[in-house]
Amino acid sequence: MSYLQEYQASVADPAAFWAHKASKIAWYKAPTKIISQHDNVYHWFADGELNTCYLALDQQVLEGRGEQTALIYDSPVTQTKQQYTYKQLLEEVAKFAGVLQAHGVTKGDRVVIYMPMIPQAVIAMLASARLGAIHSVVFGGFAPHELAIRIDDAKPKVVISASCGIEINRVISYKPLLDSAIDKAEFKPEHCIIFQRPQDPATLVAGRDVDWQQAMLNATAVDAVPVQSTDPLYILYTSGTTGKPKGVVRDNGGHAVALKYSMQAIYDIQAGDVFWAASDVGWVVGHSYIVYGPLLAGATTILYEGKPVFTPDAGAFWRVCAEYNVKAIFAAPTAFRAIRKEDPHAELLKLHNLSQLKHVFMAGERLDPPTYQWACEVLGKPVIDHWWQTETGWAICANLAGVELLPAKPGSSTKPVPGYHVQILDDAGQAVPANTQGNIAIKLPLPPGCLATIWGNPERFKAGYLSHFPGYYSSGDGGYLDEDGYLFVMGRTDDVINVAGHRLSTGEMEEILASHPAVAECCVIGLPDELKGQQPVGFVLLKNGITVDETTLQAELVALVRQEIGAVASFKKALIVPRLPKTRSGKILRKLLRQIGEGQSYQVPSTIDDPASLPEIANIMKQRGIT
Ligand code: COA
Ligand code: AMP
Helix, strand or coil, X not given: CCHHHHHHHHHHCHHHHHHHHHCCCCCCECCCCCEEEECCEEEECCCCEECHHHHHHHHHHHHHHCCCEEEEEEECCCCEXXXXXXXXXXXXXXXXXXXXXXXXXXXXXXXXXXXXXXXXXHHHHHHHHHCCCEEEECCCCXXXXXXXXXXXXXXXXXXXXXXXXXXXXXEEEHHHHHHHHHHHCCCCCCEEEEECCCCCCCCCCCCCEEEHHHHHHCCCCCCCCCEECCCXXXXXXXXXXCCCCEEEEEECHHHHHHHHHHHHHCCCCCCCCEXXXXXXXXXXXXXXXXXXXXXXXXXXXXXECCCCCCCCCCCHHHHHHHXXXXXXXXXXXXXXXXXXXXXXXXXXXXXXXXXCCCEEEECCCCCCHHHHHHHHHHHCCCEEECECCCCCCCCCEECCCCCCCCCCCCCCCCEECCCCCEEEECCCXXXXXXXXXXXXXXXXXXXXXXXXXXXXXXXXXXXXXXXXXXXXXXXXXXXXXXXXXXXXXXXXCCCEEEECCEEEEHHHHHHHHHCCCCEEEEEEEEXXXXXXXXXXXXXXXXXXXXXXCHHHHHHHHHHHHHHHCCHHHCCCEEEECCCCCEECCCCECHHHHHHXXXXXXXXXCCCECCCCHHHHHXXXXXXXXXX
């Protein structure tokens, strides 16, 4: 089947298209309602019953894959390599589900998982799914404040963590971070289950904390609990425009159907193939393509506890691909930029046999044409840019390796994936002609697998995504479709930035900077960074009468952001400015600041309050080497 036929089938009759895809999974009760509406929101397979963990493990064993490797753990930072067959992974997960059940976790309860990249993170997610509980994985690089916000929002019965994580050669004790988060949070979980790592065993709090390894000694395996298709599988918090992250809710049924379809159609992965998403379980890529997608497809997945560089060198990705016969790799462009920086001629690639590698997928941020060209040249394989978001859970636009590879265009994530009706709208909601930039919107209904709501806040879901353009999901990204229908995503239209593939809110950073006693007003924007794609830069206005040296203030603000969000924010630059460019109604002209920072020409808007603020701030940026 051609791309066009597949795509047209999905938009001509979405219910028939997805009913067919849904028939590929083993439901306890097959759905008869394929698409329905409730409270003005679409739902997929509403009367179907299933269990996602059952599909990912039990069903694979039933289909004869018990002895096939399900999960490869490769950890250069601990010099560990370990493999689990489907049968072994099922045993571990069923037992750990028993541990959770023994600590009171039942269907619908929330379980927060704050873990490094170790197999126990995957086991914890699947065990939660097995019980019909709702997991919420919090990226291990987030600071206690961020973890506390998520604990307060999700109200988990249990938090699962590990004693430590390892960043290249630095041991990061997780337990004090977890303790501090629980201190800060208003909601107190009943138990914390801690996986003890030999690099830094943790001290446990009597009565509250449980030792993972001890608990597993006496655990009883439990069976999968059937859930409704529309019951939540997980909540994944993502950055919005404010300091309060949005808890994206994913259902069970739509998710399983969409991911299974995507493994074959987008990634060309069949049962028995090896797939590697070099991401982190704390991000959506980790959820969809380290854990659920590959296992639902009966493939082998890789959990890599390391970096693209320095663990030990820029050949790490090639070594893993060659060692495990990886058929498709998926990583963020920033990882390839890091490799290129260390090994521009890819000398280390020559040491490895990558003949099994068929496709290279990239997402998480814009794939800039130079990185695309470099990867194509050194690898000699199709490099596929695809665009998606935490909210959608799987790709919106891609080049479908498992259907038909279309000619690629650098800078484009190719064409809409079947199920997504992508349009470019102007600010008034009118469709714009080809090659005209605008807001990227998706006509409703979204296909299966996309967000069902925002946890505990359906109004925020509607206000944030569905109300800008009635009848459409508003992506928050801007870009254009060219004359051939190829999508070019140019960047966010809101205050979200993307630093090394990590999605962060400048609004949240502003709230943190504003909490400093010397700061009267501030603004944070994302500016281009050669390695990380974007870097946050802060502009601060001091309170009257305060004099402080810029270097000292910058160091304090950097420390504050590190303490509140985490090192991962990579907030390193703060500039003191005498005034901020604003409209007469007081709105800071962030877009203008970005244009100045990017060295672009800009037009002074008629609404500006104080035109002299622009050359002044441009000069300060120049002096500080920002432009
Ligand atoms: N736990 C604790 N700290 C973490 C962390 C984690 N899980 N992940 C990152 N950090 C810390 C790092 O140690 C670093 O700390 P430092 O400022 O004290 O050195 C900081 O957060 C920034 O980390 P990172 O963004 O990873 O930058 P880096 O300079 O260490 O590495 C890259 C650069 C490009 C190698 C790295 O960003 C990378 O591999 N990116 C790919 C990201 C990715 O896969 N994203 C998923 C989207 S698909
Ligand atoms: P996240 O929710 O963390 O996956 O981040 C989603 C955001 O990352 C999107 O809204 C885009 O701004 C950006 N993004 C992801 N993939 C791409 C891509 N292939 N091209 C351009 N931007 C991307």
